Amino acid sequence: MMIRIERDKTGPVEVPSHAYYGVQTMRAAGQYPKVNAPVHGQFIKALACVKSAAVRAGIDQEIVPGRIGNLIMKAADEIKEGKHSEQFIAGYIHGSSSHLLNVNLNEVLANRALELMLEDKGNYDLIDPDLHVNGPHSADWILSTSLNVAAHQLTHKLVSATEGLKYRLWMAKERLEGQRQGNSTDPVMNVPARLTRTFGESAKQLQLDAARLAEAASRFKRIRIDSARDAVMPQANRELTERTVSYLRHMTRIEFFAASRWDASSGSKSVYADLSSVLKTLAVNLFKLCSDIRNAASLKGSATSPESRRFHESAGFLHQICVLVIGYDHIISLAEEAGIPDEETVPPIIFYHVLESLDIMMKGIDSFAGSLTQEQDDADPAGIRR
Structure with missing residues (x-):
């Protein structure tokens, strides 16, 4: 099997050359035992939908360059169509949370976008999975919002x-x-x-x-905005979240709305x-x-x-x-x-x-x-x- 070498702060990792996932996914997946419980396909599609909305909002806020953002959204569209399902190697029960799944998708989108640019996979200096795909959103927010959609x-x-x-x-x-x-x-x-x-x-x-x-x-x-009762997101991040939810509403044709987690409508x-x-x-x-x-x-x-x-x-x-x-x-x-x-x-x-x-x-x-x-x-x- 042909491989490529990717590096993070811990050091180099061998990644299959054909893979869209990368170093962080490989390293994190190796820390947990294999569990034969794949992530639900509808959730993967919802996750790609949320990522696409977030990147589009990031373009508006000049967080993501237009060309890079458009290619990431094109890659997300492919996942929403059911493509690249074999690239998600994170099981649903990895770790105490599913941050690994978020990392897995970030790298798949970044590497597929690099491929669409005719660049080498793993060239994260050009398209960064954390900066360009995830942006300032927390993994918990991305995952809980995706679960709402699915x-x-x-x-x-x-x-x-x-x-x-x-x-x-x-x-x-x-x-x-x-x-x-x-x-x-x-x-x-x-x-x-x-x-x-x-x-x-x-x-x-x-x-x-x-x-x-x-x-x-x-x-x-x-869709919640605040991450804690006593902490209000910086105004720029709040605006980004609201814009992301607006795009999500347009893409899904579901009347999602952004609100503080602690408002009177929170319910159970x-x-x-x-x-x-x-x-x-x-x-x-x-x-x-x-x-x-x-x-x-x-x-x-x-x-x-x-x-x-x-x-x-x-x-x-x-x-x-x-x-x-x-x-x-x-x-x-x-x-x-x-x-x-x-x-x-x-x-x-x-x-x-x-x-x-x-x-x-x-x-x-x-x-x-x-x-x-x-x-x-x-x-x-x-x-x-x-």
């Missing part, structure tokens, strides 16, 4: 998935009731009458759960734990629905068709995901009780499990809703055309 985006995707499942359950209930009233011999899913009622009850509950999720997501729009210290609690409630409600479906499948004469088996298997898949989400909420609650979060940082153990809960719940609901829709289409092919 959590808001994933929560709204989950809201859409939840509302879609609500609609499909309600339509299935109406269809089954109509068939029974008409003495049809062609049931959609071979389900007993009590399960049909469960579909309706679950649809109503999902409507409430979707509303709670949307309300929890709205709290992520608030941990919006992430609150969101996890809402996710647990959703998981418990879906767990009951899946249990009823699986119990119905065990009845004699039920679930005999391939379509019905697929539906019940999908319910079993969602059933297990609900157990995972409930378990993740327990982990987050333990972290809260142990006092792991402080006033400025969100520890990796919390942000990893919040994002993972959102992601797997969305996938589970989409899979289950898809099997439910397929059941209806298989029973009534004309429904596809309609």
Whole structure:
């Protein structure tokens, strides 16, 4: 393997020549044991989005030269598109915080920008990962803001998935009731009458759960400015942060706003734990629905068709995901009780499990809703055309 030599204050480090990460990432990653827990892809994209907004604000404030800043933003756009994912070698649980992840991204953006300039990777005299990419922002601010972006985006995707499942359950209930009233011999899913009622009850509950999720997501729009109760950022840094949030609002089309951490709207210290609690409630409600479906499948004469088996298997898949989400909420609650979060940082153990809960719940609901829709289409092919 070809290598290049990069140096920091501690000395030289061998870095793979193809790598966009650099000396600080290599040195820091070597200090911690390997944990097979990669950082969530949505978080990496959100992190790149925040970096791009910060660099654009830095250009306005003449902290970052225009040409360099534009190339860094171009590199960030590539990461937002899902490129260079293999360049993030920091696991989510490295160290007591995830500053390593911030360093990793700084170096990836700097080296990719250098490559776009047809310069050698590691030429940090030209593009400095700390000065040009990170700027005066603290790693804690970058990471917590990125988590706000990722959590808001994933929560709204989950809201859409939840509302879609609500609609499909309600339509299935109406269809089954109509068939029974008409003495049809062609049931959609071979389900007993009590399960049909469960579909309706679950649809109503999902409507409430979707509303709670949307309300929890709205709290992520608030981006803090102050780093401590008794310390006010220098005015230039405050203006830079406000400008960064403004660009972030434009880029994401989410109404983020900058505010002091200690203003009256701050609410609970941990919006992430609150969101996890809402996710647990959703998981418990879906767990009951899946249990009823699986119990119905065990009845004699039920679930005999391939379509019905697929539906019940999908319910079993969602059933297990609900157990995972409930378990993740327990982990987050333990972290809260142990006092792991402080006033400025969100520890990796919390942000990893919040994002993972959102992601797997969305996938589970989409899979289950898809099997439910397929059941209806298989029973009534004309429904596809309609």
